[in-house]
Amino acid sequence: MRFAPSGRDQGAGLSSAPWSCVGGAAETGESPRAGGWFTGLETLHRVSGRVRYRYRCRPGAPQDRHSIEREVGCLAGVRRVRANPPIRSLVVEFAPQRTDADALAGAIRALSPPGLPPAAEHDENSRLGVAVLSGAVLFASRGLERPLQAPAAVCASLPLLGEALADLFARGITSHVLEALAVGISIGRGDFLAANITTFLLALGGYLEASIERRSDDMLKHLLRPSADRVWVERHGAETLIDAAAVRVGDRVIAATGTTIPVDGTVLGGEALVNEATMTGESVPVRRRRGDRVLSATLVEEGRLRIHAERVGQQSAAARIADFVGQSLALKSRTQLEAARLADRLVPLVLGLAGTVGLLTVDGQRVAAVLQADYSCALRLATPVAFKAAMARAGRSAILIRSAKALEELAWVDTLVFDKTGTLTTGVLQVTDAIAFSPAYSAEDLTNLAASLEEHYVHPIARAVVEAARGLGHPRHFAHRAVQFVVAHGVASAIGGRRIVVGSRHFVEEDEGISTAAHAGTIERLRGEGKTLLYVGFGGELIGLLGMTERLRDNAAETLARLRGFGIRRILMFTGDQPERARALAAELDLDGFHAGLLPEQKVELLRGMVAAGDRIAFVGDGMNDAPALSGAQVGIAMHGGADTARLAADVALLEDDLGRVADALALAQATRRLIEGNFWLIASLNTGILGAAGLGLLAPVAASLLHNGSTLAILLRALTGAGLPRRP
Ligand SMILES: Nc1ncnc2c1ncn2[C@@H]1O[C@H](COP(=O)(O)OP(=O)(O)OP(=O)(O)O)[C@@H](O)[C@H]1O
Numbered sequence: 001m002r003f004a005p006s007g008r009d010q011g012a013g014l015s016s017a018p019w020s021c022v023g024g025a026a027e028t029g030e031s032p033r034a035g036g037w038f039t040g041l042e043t044l045h046r047v048s049g050r051v052r053y054r055y056r057c058r059p060g061a062p063q064d065r066h067s068i069e070r071e072v073g074c075l076a077g078v079r080r081v082r083a084n085p086p087i088r089s090l091v092v093e094f095a096p097q098r099t100d101a102d103a104l105a106g107a108i109r110a111l112s113p114p115g116l117p118p119a120a121e122h123d124e125n126s127r128l129g130v131a132v133l134s135g136a137v138l139f140a141s142r143g144l145e146r147p148l149q150a151p152a153a154v155c156a157s158l159p160l161l162g163e164a165l166a167d168l169f170a171r172g173i174t175s176h177v178l179e180a181l182a183v184g185i186s187i188g189r190g191d192f193l194a195a196n197i198t199t200f201l202l203a204l205g206g207y208l209e210a211s212i213e214r215r216s217d218d219m220l221k222h223l224l225r226p227s228a229d230r231v232w233v234e235r236h237g238a239e240t241l242i243d244a245a246a247v248r249v250g251d252r253v254i255a256a257t258g259t260t261i262p263v264d265g266t267v268l269g270g271e272a273l274v275n276e277a278t279m280t281g282e283s284v285p286v287r288r289r290r291g292d293r294v295l296s297a298t299l300v301e302e303g304r305l306r307i308h309a310e311r312v313g314q315q316s317a318a319a320r321i322a323d324f325v326g327q328s329l330a331l332k333s334r335t336q337l338e339a340a341r342l343a344d345r346l347v348p349l350v351l352g353l354a355g356t357v358g359l360l361t362v363d364g365q366r367v368a369a370v371l372q373a374d375y376s377c378a379l380r381l382a383t384p385v386a387f388k389a390a391m392a393r394a395g396r397s398a399i400l401i402r403s404a405k406a407l408e409e410l411a412w413v414d415t416l417v418f419d420k421t422g423t424l425t426t427g428v429l430q431v432t433d434a435i436a437f438s439p440a441y442s443a444e445d446l447t448n449l450a451a452s453l454e455e456h457y458v459h460p461i462a463r464a465v466v467e468a469a470r471g472l473g474h475p476r477h478f479a480h481r482a483v484q485f486v487v488a489h490g491v492a493s494a495i496g497g498r499r500i501v502v503g504s505r506h507f508v509e510e511d512e513g514i515s516t517a518a519h520a521g522t523i524e525r526l527r528g529e530g531k532t533l534l535y536v537g538f539g540g541e542l543i544g545l546l547g548m549t550e551r552l553r554d555n556a557a558e559t560l561a562r563l564r565g566f567g568i569r570r571i572l573m574f575t576g577d578q579p580e581r582a583r584a585l586a587a588e589l590d591l592d593g594f595h596a597g598l599l600p601e602q603k604v605e606l607l608r609g610m611v612a613a614g615d616r617i618a619f620v621g622d623g624m625n626d627a628p629a630l631s632g633a634q635v636g637i638a639m640h641g642g643a644d645t646a647r648l649a650a651d652v653a654l655l656e657d658d659l660g661r662v663a664d665a666l667a668l669a670q671a672t673r674r675l676i677e678g679n680f681w682l683i684a685s686l687n688t689g690i691l692g693a694a695g696l697g698l699l700a701p702v703a704a705s706l707l708h709n710g711s712t713l714a715i716l717l718r719a720l721t722g723a724g725l726p727r728r729p
């Protein structure tokens with residue numbers, strides 16, 4: 001049997017940092033598609049700290065002992081789980097001070113089955129069914145005998161009535177209730193055409209929305225798949241890089257700074273700060289060490305872990321991604337929330353108007369006509385549909401926009417802050433100089449030494465060094481101890497018992513106390529040539545320098561010009577590189593300012609200060625050290641090809657290595673804002689007109705329904721087709 005790992009020791013650190021699991025809805029209570037794995041759960045027997053349930057699984061959901069024990073074992077306070085599927089018995093041991101049998105039962109009921117497709121597809125299909133049914137009724141009922149028309153209309157409107165009743169009990173009077181009331185009055189008055197048209201148009205609208213929602217979900221899911229295709233594992237005592245697909249349960253997987261953890265498992269050794277935002281939405285990293293559970297698709301921000309793989313490949317990824325997408329889609333924009341709130345407030349208004357008209361005129365026809373027109377369905381639907389259409393459009397332009405909220409904020413941005421390496425410059429650096437100072441090492445040795453360490457990391461500099469070593473024709477790997485990565489400084493390890501460091505001058509000189517004074521001349525010469533320098537210190541001595549060049553992106557100037565054209569007031573550069581390089585580039589690109597020599601925390605501090613001062617900032621970065629900054633600005637934009645951390649911390653991720661996409665994203669966001677504002681205006685004026693005319697008795701219910709629903713659909717279609725949104729250039 002498997003023990004829930006959190007049960008081994010209820011260490012203080014562990015219990016204060018509950019890690020989420022698949023279907024961890026029980027903990028967050030927020031996943032929109034939570035629930036439904038266990039349809040029946042009966043408490044059979046309980047004593048302090050132990051409870052036995054009889055359970056029943058939803059048909060089609062996983063029934064195996066392993067899945068059940070694993071998922072239930074993830075719940076807060078659970079120490080140990082034993083499931084016995086043949087007799088449907090589930091024994092759970094828990095920490096009584098943290099939970100009890102009833103709370104646990106609630107949490108178990110709220111679990112969703114791992115790896116099942118989200119409910120959106122069912123929703124879409126059933127809505128299509130309803131739309132087809134009501135459409136058929138609409139067309140057929142003209143030919144029906146009069147006495148058959150009533151039951152047909154009632155039949156077609158049943159789903160609507162059901163939804164309205166459910167709403168009425170759960171949330172009070174909503175637009176669904178108004179719609180049902182209007183349809184009901186029309187049926188009561190024998191106006192079946194009006195009833196059928198309304199039912200059909202509402203059903204069609206519902207289907208369209210579900211369909212676009214599913215499509216944009218699918219796209220996001222596809223785009224968010226973790227990128228790691230090669231994984232370091234420890235086999236027979238040595239670390240080897242293997243295909244992600246070849247990782248097996250029981251493997252010892254190594255995950256280091258800047259990479260996504262490729263498996264679900266338990267930490268065997270090492271220590272790291274892991275960002276579990278993909279799972280929990282919480283972007284403050286948590287410390288993970290021996291005995292802790294870690295989850296695939298979460299990110300190692302700093303440190304290094306040896307992990308015993310318990311779930312690998314699709315098995316772990318599928319569920320994770322579904323969860324993540326659910327979370328990000330649940331993140332509603334302010335506009336969307338405001339529209340929904342406004343819609344709610346307008347419902348009683350329409351109802352009041354209908355009541356007043358009814359009292360004044362005692363004319364059922366007028367009441368039904370007034371009830372046909374309300375603002376809320378258009379208000380409620382048009383905004384999210386426009387956002388999703390824009391997100392889908394963005395996806396086709398190789399821009400992944402994480403949420404409606406991100407898109408909305410991007411439209412308001414007035415300041416852009418760029419990171420340098422890999423963002424304004426191409427992510428590809430070239431090692432041009434390898435200069436050895438010690439006679440014991442040749443220039444080739446120097447490159448090979450540095451590459452032996454750098455091959456373990458993802459950073460443009462690391463990549464350049466590894467490429468340079470490959471380019472030597474006979475790369476040689478120096479056996480070294482585990483590599484330590486110091487963010488924004490460099491890498492360190494030990495070879496033959498002596499410490500080796502490769503990194504910035506600050507790192508080597510100030511942190512490691514290795515003097516560079518003896519080689520000041522060479523350093524100055526290379527810097528004068530505009531080279532980015534890497535210092536190699538070994539055994540406390542500077543043994544050499546690697547000089548690299550980087551190139552501005554071809555379209556950097558053009559993109560910045562476009563951004564200014566979109567109304568961006570300020571364009572800045574924040575870089576970890578030296579001021580000399582930064583100044584030259586800033587002058588070349590005519591930036592409004594720059595800050596150089598920054599550590600990641602300093603980038604965030606600067607951004608926070610600017611946000612506090614009222615700037616609306618988008619930060620564009622690519623590296624793993626950019627993750628904090630990406631979440632520090634209103635909108636974080638991650639370049640393609642950057643570290644996983646950047647991609648997952650970002651609100652907008654570019655899927656092509658093209659800086660121009662930043663301007664495209666901004667153009668799209670602004671166009672979306674215009675589209676939504678236009679829709680607002682249309683909805684308000686059209687429906688006010690309809691309401692007024694209906695109240696004055698100028699519109700029959702059929703006409704009101706056609707006008708209202710027709711215009712609502714037209715507005716939805718306008719949103720859906722993204723009218724006015726820029727197409728992929
Ligand atoms: N993998 C690495 N190997 C060696 N040195 C590194 C490595 N990563 C970073 N450094 C050193 O730390 C410095 C700062 O790194 P950081 O990633 O913060 O900025 P950057 O890549 O130079 O520029 P930017 O901030 O514009 O992306 C680098 O200029 C380099 O000297």
Ligand SMILES: [Zn+2]
Nearest residue numbers: 451452453455
């Ligand atoms: Zn190595």
